[in-house]
Amino acid sequence: APTWTDVRELCAEMKDMSVLIRGAAQAIRPLSKKAFLVVRQSMSTVQCVLVINKDVVSPQMVRFATSLSKESIVDVEGVISVPDKLILGTTQQVEIHVRKLYCINRAVSNLPFNIEDASRSETEFMNAEESGKQLVHVGQDTKLNHRALDLRTPANQAIFYIFYQVEKVSRQILESKGFCGIHTPKLIAGSSEGGAAVFKLDYKGQPACLAQSPQLHKQMTICGGFRRVFEVGPVFRAEDSYTHRHLCEFTGLDVEMEINKDFSEVCDIVAELFVAIFDHLNEKCSEELEIIKRQYPFQPLKYLLPERKGREVLRLTYKEGIEMLKEAGVKIESTGDLNSEAEKKLGKLVSDKYNTDFFILTEYPQEARPFYTMPCDDKPGYSNSFDVFVRGEEIISGAQRIHRPELLTERAEECGIDVRTISSYIDSFRHCAPPHGGFGVGLERVVMLFCGLNNIRKCSLFPRDPQRLTP
Ligand code: ATP
Ligand code: AMO
Numbered sequence: 001a002p003t004w005t006d007v008r009e010l011c012a013e014m015k016d017m018s019v020l021i022r023g024a025a026q027a028i029r030p031l032s033k034k035a036f037l038v039v040r041q042s043m044s045t046v047q048c049v050l051v052i053n054k055d056v057v058s059p060q061m062v063r064f065a066t067s068l069s070k071e072s073i074v075d076v077e078g079v080i081s082v083p084d085k086l087i088l089g090t091t092q093q094v095e096i097h098v099r100k101l102y103c104i105n106r107a108v109s110n111l112p113f114n115i116e117d118a119s120r121s122e123t124e125f126m127n128a129e130e131s132g133k134q135l136v137h138v139g140q141d142t143k144l145n146h147r148a149l150d151l152r153t154p155a156n157q158a159i160f161y162i163f164y165q166v167e168k169v170s171r172q173i174l175e176s177k178g179f180c181g182i183h184t185p186k187l188i189a190g191s192s193e194g195g196a197a198v199f200k201l202d203y204k205g206q207p208a209c210l211a212q213s214p215q216l217h218k219q220m221t222i223c224g225g226f227r228r229v230f231e232v233g234p235v236f237r238a239e240d241s242y243t244h245r246h247l248c249e250f251t252g253l254d255v256e257m258e259i260n261k262d263f264s265e266v267c268d269i270v271a272e273l274f275v276a277i278f279d280h281l282n283e284k285c286s287e288e289l290e291i292i293k294r295q296y297p298f299q300p301l302k303y304l305l306p307e308r309k310g311r312e313v314l315r316l317t318y319k320e321g322i323e324m325l326k327e328a329g330v331k332i333e334s335t336g337d338l339n340s341e342a343e344k345k346l347g348k349l350v351s352d353k354y355n356t357d358f359f360i361l362t363e364y365p366q367e368a369r370p371f372y373t374m375p376c377d378d379k380p381g382y383s384n385s386f387d388v389f390v391r392g393e394e395i396i397s398g399a400q401r402i403h404r405p406e407l408l409t410e411r412a413e414e415c416g417i418d419v420r421t422i423s424s425y426i427d428s429f430r431h432c433a434p435p436h437g438g439f440g441v442g443l444e445r446v447v448m449l450f451c452g453l454n455n456i457r458k459c460s461l462f463p464r465d466p467q468r469l470t471p
């Protein structure tokens with residue numbers, strides 16, 4: 001009896017073998033006396049051929065095949081054959097000559113869209129327009145409204161595979177450097193980053209909110225004697241504007257560690273971790289990256305300094321960044337945060353000058369950073385902090401933290417934080433803590449920017465934004 005086989009394993013070496021596959025009926029093409037059925041399993045597709053033949057394939061069977069609704073789940077049993085010419089539109093270059101066909105579950109006949117339509121690239125639309133063909137365009141909202149259908153496109157399958165690789169490599173690298181994985185509470189008493197972007201809720205009569213970041217608890221874990229910790233978990237931000245790079249719930253990779261000398265030790269971890277992640281994606285996920293590129297073309301990310309020996313990541317100070325912007329004629333204050341336009345511009349200037357799309361910008365003005373950020377010892381008004389950029393957009397914020405309770409209280413008050421809501425946090429520093437620092441990464445942004453995608457929603461399985469709470 002034929003055995004269950006994965007579609008991605010079907011190859012020419014299996015010629016004449018009997019196989020059994022289960023998948024979705026992606027496309028059905030009736031012809032006289034035969035029918036073609038494209039069956040899909042995750043990123044792989046194979047062409048199944050039914051030819052009327054008095055022993056095995058009856059005219060009724062061909063009629064049954066052509067009456068299947070797209071996306072129905074089917075079991076196909078048949079024999080592998082290898083045609084001499086290229087099979088267009090499927091990933092596997094073999095065909096299955098069908099002997100048995102069963103419909104396991106029938107899809108509705110009026111799907112909101114076809115997977116083939118939802119998988120088209122800009123280039124396909126442009127070419128179609130030139131040749132006067134009409135293609136169905138599926139808008140982002142339609143796709144997201146029917147995400148379980150939309151996720152079936154090859155690009156989406158590849159994006160979430162890449163997402164998991166980023167998470168997996170992060171865990172491996174951090175673990176190899178002595179970091180311990182932790183989980184901090186998501187129901188907390190107050191805001192941790194300051195600002196209004198918190199989801200408030202009622203905690204059995206007490207005011208509470210969804211954690212805006214693991215910040216306070218990852219630091220309290222360091223106070224608890226853990227020397228290096230990290231967490232991968234959900235982060236909630238009640239963003240009130242609709243942008244291409246903000247979600248109301250995203251996946252944070254948060255890292256916190258003891259510092260021996262200064263915060264460059266934290267930047268060293270960032271550099272090593274991200275070079276390892278990007279290397280892994282390029283070396284081990286080239287197939288998935290090609291699949292994404294087919295729908296959303298992008299240039300490979302440049303993340304190492306080409307002219308230096310070794311595998312070095314560019315570090316610039318905030319002051320140097322501001323100088324570059326000013327020289328380029330951008331009107332900008334020397335204090336305060338960079339707005340997204342200035343960040344984009346700086347990304348372009350850095351790319352032109354240093355030939356890299358990845359850099360760490362250090363020593364931000366104190367006023368642009370959260371209350372817990374350690375001020376620079378020797379540069380008044382600046383802080384031991386950094387942001388990390390990919391293609392001119394922020395993926396990481398990090399810093400050394402204030403470990404003295406008096407200064408911490410003072411800074412919190414200056415930033416307008418009600419210190420009563422963070423008293424247990426401040427107390428943990430009274431019980432003493434080593435110098436420490438860390439960083440927070442938005443994983444959806446990492447995937448979006450590595451793959452040059454234009455919208456963070458493409459990198460969230462079920463995105464939550466100011467206008468979307470379902471599906
Ligand atoms: P990001 O910087 O990417 O927003 P973050 O959490 O560090 O991540 P902030 O530090 O609050 O965010 O904002 C930094 C800059 O990002 C702001 O100066 C602003 O240009 C831009 N920004 C932040 N939030 C929004 C928003 N909701 N809509 C548009 N731009 C925003
Ligand atoms: P910050 O607020 O900069 O820093 O957040 C860290 C990283 O999280 C990502 N990010 C977002 N991703 C999607 N949607 C959002 N609304 C969103 N907001 C932020 C970005 C950003 O760089 N506690 C500090 C980190 C630390 O210092 O350890 C913090 O939360 O990639």
